[in-house]
Amino acid sequence: MSELMKNPMTVSRRGFLVTTSTLGAGLALGMTTRPTAASASPLDEVNAWVHIASDETVTIRIARSEMGQGTLTGLAQLVAEELDCDWNQVTYEFPTPGQNVARERVWGDFSTGGSRGLRGSHQYVREGGAAAKLMLVQAAADAWNVPASECTAAESVISHSASGRTTTYGKVAEAAASVPVPTQVTLRDPADWRVAGKPVKRLDTADKLTGKLVYGADISLPGMLCASIMDSPVMGGKLVSFDESAIRKMPGVKGAVAVVTSQGTNGVAVVADTWWQAHSALKQLPIEWDRGPNANFDDAAVTALLEDGLDADDAYVGNWGGDVQAAFGASATQVEATYKVPSQNHAPMEPMNATALFTKDRCEVWCPTQNGEAALAAASEASGLPLTQCEVYKTILGGGFGRRGAGDYVHQVVEIAKVFPGTPIKLQWSREEDQKHGFFHPTTMAKMHGSLDAEGNLTGLHMRISGQSILAGLMPHALVEGADYLQFQGVIKEGLNPSMDDHSICYDIPNILVDHAMRNPPIRPGFWRGVNVNQNTIYLECFLDEMAHAAGRDALEFRLALMKNHPKSAAVLKAAAEQGGWGSNDGKARGLAFLHSFGSYVAACAEVSVDGDGKLSMDRIVAATDCGTAVNPQQIEAQVQGSFVYGLSGALYSECTLANGEFQEDNFHTYPSMKIAAMPKVEVIVMPSGGFFGGVGEPTIGVAAPAVLNAIFAATGKRIRQLPLKDQSLRA
Amino acid sequence: MKTLNVNGQPVEVDAQDSTPLLWVLREHLGLTGTKYGCGIAQCGSCTVHLDGVAVRSCVMPLAAVSETTKVTTIEGLSEDGSHPVQQAWAELDVPQCGYCQPGMIMAVSGMLNASPDADDAQIDSQITNICRCGTFQRVREGVHLAKEVAKKSKGETA
Ligand code: FES
Numbered sequence: 001m002s003e004l005m006k007n008p009m010t011v012s013r014r015g016f017l018v019t020t021s022t023l024g025a026g027l028a029l030g031m032t033t034r035p036t037a038a039s040a041s042p043l044d045e046v047n048a049w050v051h052i053a054s055d056e057t058v059t060i061r062i063a064r065s066e067m068g069q070g071t072l073t074g075l076a077q078l079v080a081e082e083l084d085c086d087w088n089q090v091t092y093e094f095p096t097p098g099q100n101v102a103r104e105r106v107w108g109d110f111s112t113g114g115s116r117g118l119r120g121s122h123q124y125v126r127e128g129g130a131a132a133k134l135m136l137v138q139a140a141a142d143a144w145n146v147p148a149s150e151c152t153a154a155e156s157v158i159s160h161s162a163s164g165r166t167t168t169y170g171k172v173a174e175a176a177a178s179v180p181v182p183t184q185v186t187l188r189d190p191a192d193w194r195v196a197g198k199p200v201k202r203l204d205t206a207d208k209l210t211g212k213l214v215y216g217a218d219i220s221l222p223g224m225l226c227a228s229i230m231d232s233p234v235m236g237g238k239l240v241s242f243d244e245s246a247i248r249k250m251p252g253v254k255g256a257v258a259v260v261t262s263q264g265t266n267g268v269a270v271v272a273d274t275w276w277q278a279h280s281a282l283k284q285l286p287i288e289w290d291r292g293p294n295a296n297f298d299d300a301a302v303t304a305l306l307e308d309g310l311d312a313d314d315a316y317v318g319n320w321g322g323d324v325q326a327a328f329g330a331s332a333t334q335v336e337a338t339y340k341v342p343s344q345n346h347a348p349m350e351p352m353n354a355t356a357l358f359t360k361d362r363c364e365v366w367c368p369t370q371n372g373e374a375a376l377a378a379a380s381e382a383s384g385l386p387l388t389q390c391e392v393y394k395t396i397l398g399g400g401f402g403r404r405g406a407g408d409y410v411h412q413v414v415e416i417a418k419v420f421p422g423t424p425i426k427l428q429w430s431r432e433e434d435q436k437h438g439f440f441h442p443t444t445m446a447k448m449h450g451s452l453d454a455e456g457n458l459t460g461l462h463m464r465i466s467g468q469s470i471l472a473g474l475m476p477h478a479l480v481e482g483a484d485y486l487q488f489q490g491v492i493k494e495g496l497n498p499s500m501d502d503h504s505i506c507y508d509i510p511n512i513l514v515d516h517a518m519r520n521p522p523i524r525p526g527f528w529r530g531v532n533v534n535q536n537t538i539y540l541e542c543f544l545d546e547m548a549h550a551a552g553r554d555a556l557e558f559r560l561a562l563m564k565n566h567p568k569s570a571a572v573l574k575a576a577a578e579q580g581g582w583g584s585n586d587g588k589a590r591g592l593a594f595l596h597s598f599g600s601y602v603a604a605c606a607e608v609s610v611d612g613d614g615k616l617s618m619d620r621i622v623a624a625t626d627c628g629t630a631v632n633p634q635q636i637e638a639q640v641q642g643s644f645v646y647g648l649s650g651a652l653y654s655e656c657t658l659a660n661g662e663f664q665e666d667n668f669h670t671y672p673s674m675k676i677a678a679m680p681k682v683e684v685i686v687m688p689s690g691g692f693f694g695g696v697g698e699p700t701i702g703v704a705a706p707a708v709l710n711a712i713f714a715a716t717g718k719r720i721r722q723l724p725l726k727d728q729s730l731r732a
Numbered sequence: 733m734k735t736l737n738v739n740g741q742p743v744e745v746d747a748q749d750s751t752p753l754l755w756v757l758r759e760h761l762g763l764t765g766t767k768y769g770c771g772i773a774q775c776g777s778c779t780v781h782l783d784g785v786a787v788r789s790c791v792m793p794l795a796a797v798s799e800t801t802k803v804t805t806i807e808g809l810s811e812d813g814s815h816p817v818q819q820a821w822a823e824l825d826v827p828q829c830g831y832c833q834p835g836m837i838m839a840v841s842g843m844l845n846a847s848p849d850a851d852d853a854q855i856d857s858q859i860t861n862i863c864r865c866g867t868f869q870r871v872r873e874g875v876h877l878a879k880e881v882a883k884k885s886k887g888e889t890a
């Protein structure tokens with residue numbers, strides 16, 4: 001296939017030009033577009049991370065996916081910082097997963113989740129930028145016949161001060177490609193950063209304002225057909241039959257295809273000239289289902305399963321210290337409370353989609369994915385072709401939140417494309433399909449049991465989690481003797497499981513036991529922005545609030561007393577509380593929450609009011625983040641604000657309920673999401689203490705709900721222990 | 733065949749009368765800036781202007797759009813991304829994933845067409861688009877900045 005077709009941006013840009021010229025909008029003229037990305041071939045690059053064109057355009061290769069979180073810009077800043085190039089000349093491109101295979105994973109890991117975009121790759125991308133700079137300087141020095149040590153570089157200009165000569169990166173880039181790769185580079189101290197660490201604008205904004213950016217849903221290829229799919233409405237159900245003749249004559253329809261994949265899909269897709277035709281026909285298609293073993297599963301069964309685990313003997317111990325039973329026995333006061341969090345769907349704004357072109361010896365896929373390499377593997381598995389005969393072209397994602405780490409939709413589109421060899425097929429899920437076939441935020445309950453001594457000190461805490469394990473559902477090989485350590489995110493002591501140290505509990509509780517009774521309903525679990533900190537932080541932080549209240553102590557002072565050995569934790573909590581007006585006598589209701597996760601320390605102080613009808617207004621939130629090193633403060637602010645919208649949408653409105661094995665909330669009218677009127681004002685404190693790289697996309701989502709729930713208690717005296725909040729009365 | 737007026741130009745469309753305007757724009761005219769988010773008028777991703785008024789095109793059948801109705805999509809809001817709302821959005825780096833933003837920008841510009849001085853209460857009641865990334869705080873700042881930009885450019889041309 002031609003070079004043009006391999007690059008969706010190019011194809012679509014052409015398509016766009018044709019379209020707009022037909023419509024006479026003339027948008028393409030006079031518009032500030034970023035220079036066209038070069039191809040990620042090794043031939044004309046300085047190194048894998050950097051390509052510099054003779055017109056001085058610096059193309060930085062971004063291996064991770066961009067789904068709104070700003071990683072693309074942050075990574076480019078880190079490379080540019082060490083490269084010392086002119087930031088105004090920087091653009092980006094996504095190397096393909098196939099190229100990564102061919103080049104022995106020169107770009108490392110493509111997967112983008114767990115707030116790892118920057119914190120998991122800052123070291124090697126900076127080294128890539130630094131190495132490229134050394135090579136460019138060496139090339140100039142060679143041309144001038146002077147030692148490289150006499151040359152300096154800044155803003156894409158190389159100078160030799162002794163002779164007064166200068167040249168530019170663009171002029172020496174070609175020669176630099178053949179300079180030996182430096183074996184050692186020195187990285188700049190973040191204290192001296194000039195581009196990184198600064199609130200520079202995102203690189204990907206312009207095309208998002210004009211409709212020009214091509215998302216996966218917008219891919220258009222010559223001769224392409226479109227597909228709409230319906231998978232078995234019940235998890236584990238099967239397609240029995242469908243009557244294609246009923247839709248055969250509908251406009252544009254090319255056929256109906258049974259789609260069965262190794263990922264559990266067992267459904268049918270209709271293929272037509274346009275998606276609207278395909279979808280309209282799918283709705284008319286008579287389908288017979290075998291609803292399978294879960295046909296009668298409903299929410300009551302989920303609850304019964306979870307409740308069974310609250311006192312069961314079979315529990316994995318994740319965190320322990322001292323002797324909780326002895327602490328309870330010797331206590332002056334004991335408190336017990338049970339909490340529950342439902343299944344929730346990711347619902348990114350762009351419903352799942354992917355486009356595939358299959359021929360007998362090649363399979364190509366265009367798709368928004370958080371894991372390009374997994375998408376490539378999915379294309380290979382589904383097509384039966386080796387990795388080297390497959391390729392994936394990533395688009396910018398219309399939201400991910402963890403949902404697009406999965407390759408289910410890639411498997412599906414390849415299965416459909418196999419029926420139409422040589423014809424590109426775009427599979428677009430309806431919102432309804434997206435709601436019913438998610439990888440759901442796991443549903444769990446927690447029974448909290450705490451004790452106080454006569455002075456009101458927290459002496460013991462038993463946290464029994466009961467419910468669904470993500471790893472058991474998605475990656476059972478990652479379980480350790482059956483236990484899912486990720487389940488203990490945010491509530492596990494440092495050192496007990498080193499892989500969890502970025503999510504350690506920062507309260508020293510003398511006697512503690514956190515255990516998990518695994519109870520897995522027949523619901524597909526997934527990584528949902530924040531993962532297990534969402535529920536764990538609600539359980540822990542709301543219960544600490546209950547304990548402080550029982551002790552008659554101030555909730556801030558109560559927490560700080562447990563944080564004496566955790567200065568970073570105490571610092572963010574104090575910062576949020578102080579700016580949030582904690583302790584002031586202004587009659588406002590406030591709540592606090594703290595969390596250490598994804599390597600960062602975060603805290604929130606929420607201010608709410610509840611009117612006489614029980615209507616909640618979230619008036620203000622102050623959120624503090626110590627992410628160690630701040631690569632782009634204005635994007636951290638955006639991520640923190642967004643995390644409150646996502647987290648509070650979940651806490652306030654989101655639940656996916658089952659009736660007869662089928663999810664009931666199938667679109668935004670029954671699965672509401674926060675709108676502008678409900679969003680609290682979020683003040684963001686970014687307070688990097690240096691020395692580490694913590695994540696920013698996810699940590700603050702953990703404190704969103706508990707801070708608000710604790711503030712609701714302050715306002716009403718009512719404890720909300722079951723989410724979502726939507727139908728519960730807040731009248732005291 | 734039906735003639736529509738899209739972004740100031742007459743265009744011929746060969747689609748069934750029941751086809752929602754959203755899909756006519758996306759699939760028949762290649763104007764993919766207008767997005768599909770829900771299909772049931774809940775999210776606002778598909779917002780376009782009909783004679784300057786913001787509407788949700790996913791529930792607007794082609795039959796309901798007359799030949800003389802001026803349809804404006806994100807691609808036609810300005811020639812070069814210079815509409816005051818687009819300028820404000822660029823200045824504040826409003827988009828995160830950006831998928832909802834064409835609809836958001838069309839909703840906001842539609843509101844400002846009718847109420848150039850829209851205040852926070854109007855924003856709350858009229859901007860009901862869903863943004864899963866949660867850009868609302870910058871959207872709100874963006875509306876206020878866009879009002880300023882619009883006034884300034886008016887002052888300059890007056
Ligand atoms: S797609 Fe039209 S309102 Fe959601």
Ligand code: FES
Binds near residue numbers: 830831832867
């Ligand atoms: S910017 Fe992503 S949904 Fe609004």
